[in-house]
Amino acid sequence: MLQQTRVETVRRYWDLWLETFPTVASLASASTEAVLSQWQGLGYYRRARNLQAGAIFIVEQLGGAIPTTAEGWKTVPGVGPYTAGAIASIAFGEPVPAVDGNVLRVLSRWLALELPIDGKTGRTAIDSLAADLAAGPRPGAWTQALMELGATLCTPTSPACLLCPVSAGCAAAAMGEPARFPLKAKAKAPREEHRFALALMQPETGAEWWVQRDEQGLLGGLWEFPLLASVEAAEDVSASLTHHGDLLHIFTHIRLSVTLCSATEDPTEPPIPVGYQTGRWVLPEERETLPQSRLMRKLRERLLLPLG
Numbered sequence: 001m002l003q004q005t006r007v008e009t010v011r012r013y014w015d016l017w018l019e020t021f022p023t024v025a026s027l028a029s030a031s032t033e034a035v036l037s038q039w040q041g042l043g044y045y046r047r048a049r050n051l052q053a054g055a056i057f058i059v060e061q062l063g064g065a066i067p068t069t070a071e072g073w074k075t076v077p078g079v080g081p082y083t084a085g086a087i088a089s090i091a092f093g094e095p096v097p098a099v100d101g102n103v104l105r106v107l108s109r110w111l112a113l114e115l116p117i118d119g120k121t122g123r124t125a126i127d128s129l130a131a132d133l134a135a136g137p138r139p140g141a142w143t144q145a146l147m148e149l150g151a152t153l154c155t156p157t158s159p160a161c162l163l164c165p166v167s168a169g170c171a172a173a174a175m176g177e178p179a180r181f182p183l184k185a186k187a188k189a190p191r192e193e194h195r196f197a198l199a200l201m202q203p204e205t206g207a208e209w210w211v212q213r214d215e216q217g218l219l220g221g222l223w224e225f226p227l228l229a230s231v232e233a234a235e236d237v238s239a240s241l242t243h244h245g246d247l248l249h250i251f252t253h254i255r256l257s258v259t260l261c262s263a264t265e266d267p268t269e270p271p272i273p274v275g276y277q278t279g280r281w282v283l284p285e286e287r288e289t290l291p292q293s294r295l296m297r298k299l300r301e302r303l304l305l306p307l308g
């Protein structure tokens with residue numbers, strides 16, 4: 001839950017999640033929809049799917065026995081080297097490193113590493129230093145100390161070197177320009193995309209036509225108004241469209257602008273566009289029971305605004 005997400009945001013979800021899925025077995029046997037419903041609003045839904053895939057693997061392949069080493073954790077679907085290292089060192093005291101963005105930043109500053117940390121050579125240098133450092137007597141405390149240093153003092157834009165307990169050995173602090181590190185290769189510009197969202201409504205019942213995304217890919221399995229590639233595709237479904245303006249939604253690699261249209265004339269079963277697995281008329285009282293993305297919530301809010 002904490003990947004790319006702040007503790008304050010996660011706190012609201014954490015307790016509810018543990019109440020709903022108190023054991024690995026209960027998560028493994030839950031429906032995908034129940035899992036995505038608990039996660040909705042947190043974003044990056046792949047994490048929820050991976051968490052469940054991991055639980056299923058532990059139950060089915062490991063007989064319910066949770067791994068105790070980083071190597072063991074790396075065999076669990078969805079668990080990468082960072083998560084494996086963090087769990088093995090903190091929960092089981094194994095002397096292995098856990099290198100996330102915070103740790104990359106701290107160690108690249110410590111070394112004043114003049115190589116991009118997202119390049120192979122730079123990353124190898126950091127990984128090797130991290131592995132050497134993790135070999136001390138209290139691996140779990142060490143992992144947490146490094147994470148904490150990155151989160152509280154050695155922050156991205158204003159490292160507090162005067163307060164830092166390791167400033168005496170830090171090369172970037174000695175140079176007087178810690179915030180110049182870490183170096184990064186030039187980031188790729190996000191891709192621009194445009195879609196038409198079509199909100200079909202049945203005035204008598206208040207039902208809306210929702211479609212469910214394919215399981216694989218962006219926002220997999222979530223429900224929304226169909227997002228269509230062209231206004232012609234929307235007009236194919238209904239000849240009389242009301243336009244509700246455009247809104248912008250930012251994903252990690254995509255800047256998606258969406259033109260929202262609605263129509264009330266067509267109560268028949270509309271087609272399921274490419275990229276979706278199914279569709280259905282959703283009554284007002286059912287709307288909160290289906291997992292949906294933030295984008296869908298934004299579209300529904302826009303739909304309620306008066307036309308201007």
Ligand code: SF4
Nearest residue numbers: 154161164167170178
């Ligand atoms: S001395 Fe400054 S740059 Fe170096 S680790 Fe501490 S906070 Fe980061």
